[in-house]
Amino acid sequence: MGKIQLTKVRKSFGEVDVIPGIDLTIEDGEFVVFVGPSGCGKSTLLRLIAGLEDTTSGVIDIDGKDATNLPPAKRGLAMVFQSYALYPHMTVRKNIAFPLKMAGMDQAEQDKRVARAASVLNLSSYLDRRPGQLSGGQRQRVAIGRAIVREPAAFLFDEPLSNLDAALRVGMRQEISELHQTLKTTMVYVTHDQVEAMTMADKIVVLNAGRIEQVGSPLTLYHEPRNKFVAGFIGSPRMNFIDGAEAAKHGAHTIGIRPEHITVGDGPWEGVVGLSEHLGSDSFIKVEVPGLGTLNVRGPGELGVHHGDRVKLAPAGKIHRFDAEGLAI
Amino acid sequence: MSTHSTRLAARFMVAPSVLVLFIWMIVPLAMTAYFSFRLYRLLSPDRTGWVGFNNYVWFFNSPDFWLALTNTLLLVGGVLVITVVLGILIALLIDQPVKGQGVLRILVIAPFFVMPPVAASIWENLFMHPQNGLFAALARGLGGQPILFLEQHPLPSVIGIVAWEWLPFATLIFVTALQSLSSEQLEAAEMDGAGALSRFRYIILPHMTRAVTVVILIQTIFLLGIFGEIFTTTQGGPGSASTTLPYMIFKQAIVAKDIGRAAAGGIIAVILANIVAYFLMRGIGRHLDA
Ligand SMILES: Nc1ncnc2c1ncn2[C@@H]1O[C@H](COP(=O)(O)OP(=O)(O)OP(=O)(O)O)[C@@H](O)[C@H]1O
Numbered sequence: 318m319g320k321i322q323l324t325k326v327r328k329s330f331g332e333v334d335v336i337p338g339i340d341l342t343i344e345d346g347e348f349v350v351f352v353g354p355s356g357c358g359k360s361t362l363l364r365l366i367a368g369l370e371d372t373t374s375g376v377i378d379i380d381g382k383d384a385t386n387l388p389p390a391k392r393g394l395a396m397v398f399q400s401y402a403l404y405p406h407m408t409v410r411k412n413i414a415f416p417l418k419m420a421g422m423d424q425a426e427q428d429k430r431v432a433r434a435a436s437v438l439n440l441s442s443y444l445d446r447r448p449g450q451l452s453g454g455q456r457q458r459v460a461i462g463r464a465i466v467r468e469p470a471a472f473l474f475d476e477p478l479s480n481l482d483a484a485l486r487v488g489m490r491q492e493i494s495e496l497h498q499t500l501k502t503t504m505v506y507v508t509h510d511q512v513e514a515m516t517m518a519d520k521i522v523v524l525n526a527g528r529i530e531q532v533g534s535p536l537t538l539y540h541e542p543r544n545k546f547v548a549g550f551i552g553s554p555r556m557n558f559i560d561g562a563e564a565a566k567h568g569a570h571t572i573g574i575r576p577e578h579i580t581v582g583d584g585p586w587e588g589v590v591g592l593s594e595h596l597g598s599d600s601f602i603k604v605e606v607p608g609l610g611t612l613n614v615r616g617p618g619e620l621g622v623h624h625g626d627r628v629k630l631a632p633a634g635k636i637h638r639f640d641a642e643g644l645a646i
Numbered sequence: 647m648s649t650h651s652t653r654l655a656a657r658f659m660v661a662p663s664v665l666v667l668f669i670w671m672i673v674p675l676a677m678t679a680y681f682s683f684r685l686y687r688l689l690s691p692d693r694t695g696w697v698g699f700n701n702y703v704w705f706f707n708s709p710d711f712w713l714a715l716t717n718t719l720l721l722v723g724g725v726l727v728i729t730v731v732l733g734i735l736i737a738l739l740i741d742q743p744v745k746g747q748g749v750l751r752i753l754v755i756a757p758f759f760v761m762p763p764v765a766a767s768i769w770e771n772l773f774m775h776p777q778n779g780l781f782a783a784l785a786r787g788l789g790g791q792p793i794l795f796l797e798q799h800p801l802p803s804v805i806g807i808v809a810w811e812w813l814p815f816a817t818l819i820f821v822t823a824l825q826s827l828s829s830e831q832l833e834a835a836e837m838d839g840a841g842a843l844s845r846f847r848y849i850i851l852p853h854m855t856r857a858v859t860v861v862i863l864i865q866t867i868f869l870l871g872i873f874g875e876i877f878t879t880t881q882g883g884p885g886s887a888s889t890t891l892p893y894m895i896f897k898q899a900i901v902a903k904d905i906g907r908a909a910a911g912g913i914i915a916v917i918l919a920n921i922v923a924y925f926l927m928r929g930i931g932r933h934l935d936a
């Protein structure tokens with residue numbers, strides 16, 4: 318069981334209100350991802366849940382019990398750190414068994430659990446090595462192993478993949494998703510990589526300056542962003558925002574169009590191509606349109622458009638409308 | 647990166663300094679060895695001639711010698727135990743975030759800058775003195791008799807003084823070691839259910855083994871030669887109760903003016919230092935490898 322409920326949780330470091338007040342419910346078994354720009358308080362929020370930071374005010378309930386003042390060890394949560402935080406002088410086996418040893422579990426049960434975790438994570442042949450003798454991906458797996466042996470109520474991940482190279486990141490991302498499907502334990506995952514957020518999450522929490530901008534499933538956030546911030550943050554390349562006369566035509570202060578919702582060929586807008594990136598599967602081009610500004614356009618891979626070409630563009634998909642405060646209409 | 651030619655070049659480059667260091671070491675050692683087999687008394691006219699192992703035999707037959715040897719080892723061992731244990735405790739304390747941390751650290755390392763004879767005089771006259779000392783005042787205040795530190799407990803007193811001088815060094819090394827421990831490791835241990843004692847036992851202490859090794863090795867080198875503190879306070883006495891090997895050599899060379907015997911004592915001290923170094927490296931030297 319791992320339902321986590323935050324009520325008016327506030328955190329300030331001295332004068333600075335890092336988290337001015339958050340209400341959030343994480344259901345049992347859910348995979349929740351916190352995303353947001355750097356410094357918005359994702360790690361702080363996670364550490365508040367873990368108990369590594371004290372709340373300034375507010376209540377944190379875990380499984381319906383008030384855990385606000387419980388020490389980290391008593392909350393039944395396990396955390397995987399960005400730096401892995403393995404114990405360098407212990408073997409992989411001892412690292413994974415450490416929480417069990419601290420819980421005073423008998424040796425036979427410890428061995429059984431370590432063996433099971435090692436086989437789930439493909440670590441069985443590395444059990445007698447030290448962390449220093451492992452690759453980044455293997456260390457990451459040891460850190461996860463140390464978390465799963467305790468059978469916690471929920472897992473907390475703080476940017477666990479950011480130290481890995483791109484290929485490994487994709488692999489580990491899938492492994493963590495599979496782990497979630499197998500264990501069905503609540504997972505709270507912090508990242509600023511929106512691909513991770515979109516692919517792994519049941520529910521995404523978009524944070525900005527310590528406030529929740531929107532909570533919802535990945536596709537809800539993509540299709541129905543509540544405001545300009547979420548619209549700009551979710552989706553890559555970024556959504557185009559257009560102000561002024563063009564927006565007024567749609568009865569809005571600002572309109573937003575995703576790059577994939579603009580077609581090249583014929584249309585009302587005309588401009589000169591600035592940057593063009595051809596990835597094979599897709600083409601990303603930036604078009605300077607007089608009166609509208611620079612538009613990001615995502616076209617098919619075989620789009621034969623290059624720097625300096627004149628192209629015509631047409632909106633072909635949902636146009637998001639925002640009022641003067643940036644809220645979606 | 648170390649190809650054959652770079653290794654060869656490296657050997658050429660270090661050769662001159664190795665040679666200089668070797669001469670630097672071997673000349674005094676050879677001269678000491680030479681004098682240790684000679685009759686060489688400054689106070690008597692007969693200062694020539696070989697005497698074989700007589701100088702050494704005199705040392706081994708002297709009842710003071712074995713006492714001095716034991717005292718030397720007790721001094722080194724006692725100071726090491728006190729500085730390592732207290733050093734770790736103080737390092738843990740001053741690593742905590744408190745107001746005035748900078749001033750606190752300067753205060754803690756201050757004793758290291760006090761010269762040995764000055765430190766010894768301070769302790770002798772301001773703390774341990776049976777009439778004017780702070781300890782005597784305390785003892786009288788509590789209704790007891792002042793302890794005659796230097797008369798009745800000469801060696802423990804010297805150990806205390808030397809430990810006071812070396813504690814800052816150990817603390818300093820331990821603080822830097824503590825600061826290099828990642829806080830995430832401690833937080834991970836905390837999440838894993840380790841209490842403060844377990845965190846110390848399983849995370850902090852293993853992290854500090856290398857620092858402890860360095861402190862033990864460096865201090866041993868210096869402590870084997872401790873002289874000034876003894877000279878200032880007990881003069882090796884009462885009797886020979888606080889005489890160490892270096893102090894015994896000093897008595898032969900400067901008081902008895904017997905250079906031959908002093909040289910023999912010097913060679914014995916060198917051999918002792920090497921034996922100690924051998925056991926230290928075998929025991930804890932492996933912690934120095936990464
Ligand atoms: N111990 C602290 N003392 C003072 N301010 C802090 C402390 N820890 C974090 N902050 C501040 O709180 C804010 C949020 O920090 P946090 O680490 O939660 O950001 P983040 O969203 O995890 O960013 P990133 O994506 O870069 O990891 C930052 O502005 C940071 O400067």
Ligand SMILES: [Mg+2]
Binds near residue numbers: 359360361
């Ligand atoms: Mg962070």
